[in-house]
Amino acid sequence: MTTTTITGISELVTCDDSTPDRLGVRTDTALVVDVGANTILWLGDADHVPATDNRVDLGGRALTPGFVDTHSHLVFAGDRSAEFAARMTGAAYDGGGIASTVAATRAASDDDLRALIAGRMAEMRDQGTTTVEIKSGYGLSVDDEVRALRLAAEVTPETTFLGAHVVPPEYRDRRGDYVDLVTGEMLAAVTPYARWVDVFCEPASPYAFDGEESRAVLEAGRDTGLGLRVHGNQLGHGPGVQLAVAMEAASVDHCTYLSGADVDALADAADVTVATLLPGVEFSTRSPYPDAARLLRAGVSIALATDCNPGTCYSSSMPFMIALAVREMGLTPAEALYAATRGAAKALRRTDIGRIVVGGRADLAVIDAPSYLHLPYRPGVPLVRALDL
Numbered sequence: 001m002t003t004t005t006i007t008g009i010s011e012l013v014t015c016d017d018s019t020p021d022r023l024g025v026r027t028d029t030a031l032v033v034d035v036g037a038n039t040i041l042w043l044g045d046a047d048h049v050p051a052t053d054n055r056v057d058l059g060g061r062a063l064t065p066g067f068v069d070t071h072s073h074l075v076f077a078g079d080r081s082a083e084f085a086a087r088m089t090g091a092a093y094d095g096g097g098i099a100s101t102v103a104a105t106r107a108a109s110d111d112d113l114r115a116l117i118a119g120r121m122a123e124m125r126d127q128g129t130t131t132v133e134i135k136s137g138y139g140l141s142v143d144d145e146v147r148a149l150r151l152a153a154e155v156t157p158e159t160t161f162l163g164a165h166v167v168p169p170e171y172r173d174r175r176g177d178y179v180d181l182v183t184g185e186m187l188a189a190v191t192p193y194a195r196w197v198d199v200f201c202e203p204a205s206p207y208a209f210d211g212e213e214s215r216a217v218l219e220a221g222r223d224t225g226l227g228l229r230v231h232g233n234q235l236g237h238g239p240g241v242q243l244a245v246a247m248e249a250a251s252v253d254h255c256t257y258l259s260g261a262d263v264d265a266l267a268d269a270a271d272v273t274v275a276t277l278l279p280g281v282e283f284s285t286r287s288p289y290p291d292a293a294r295l296l297r298a299g300v301s302i303a304l305a306t307d308c309n310p311g312t313c314y315s316s317s318m319p320f321m322i323a324l325a326v327r328e329m330g331l332t333p334a335e336a337l338y339a340a341t342r343g344a345a346k347a348l349r350r351t352d353i354g355r356i357v358v359g360g361r362a363d364l365a366v367i368d369a370p371s372y373l374h375l376p377y378r379p380g381v382p383l384v385r386a387l388d389l
């Protein structure tokens, strides 16, 4: 066992949610980490640190749990920057551009995709993210979905089968056949590589799935032992949130358009289902932001994630999401940081990440500033990175 002491921490954000702001900020505190096991062994008074093999002095920088990005679509090839430019000059988003990414992704080799995923993962780590969920959904055939999840599983345990991302063009006139494929042969083939199943439940999009189709996808996934996640209520009011709550999904993501009944349902389900907000999507599609402060007041559990994808938000930056959540969605800096760490861990049903606790993983992010407040205070500045020990 190799042990390392971390000292010089100006502010340690533990995300101990028994504290008033749920961040559990400590000063004059040091950590001891088992580097090989990536586990926190000790946390206490910086003046009484036990003897260890190595010492890292952060020189007065803040330390937080690494960010937990619970929603990404990193397995893709191709380029859709022109679509973004068109949208910024007035074109609407309806989910149709996904087909162009599907074509480019199917055409790419395994090694091409591996290199693209690795590049995006490195970009995330350089911005403080230590856990990444990755979805399939740009394959949309049995072989291509299996490949996407096999490649994702090489880099993260948090893999999500999103065969029900859109109905691929070749099934446009026979949607039922595609749902049968997703819930049958495709599901059986991907299950060894997936922890979760997800569905783009969005009747407002002609390419996505309605409530009934979505329920079928989730039920089939649940029957094979996968956990449930839902893309819901992104483009308009719809059944996604209610379906996610009724089926005890771990997370329903987007939640841009919510009725009072949706908010009430999410509040009642706060111990089970997290509302994951993706403000980079609203930013990149120039859409109204969800009212995160209203959700917190109602008692809803929330998380923040990037939704890093080539169509609606090609940003890998959790610090940017924190800044948007504070500036545009009414969260305090403390609420936004919690939602990007411990709140997000809950959306993956994990207790070993998203907080700094003895026995938990030593997934840490160091901020080149004295306080975590600098994350939203200095948007766009590369202040935070995952700490390599």
Ligand SMILES: [Zn+2]
Binding pocket: 071, 073, 231, 307, 309
């Ligand atoms: Zn998504």
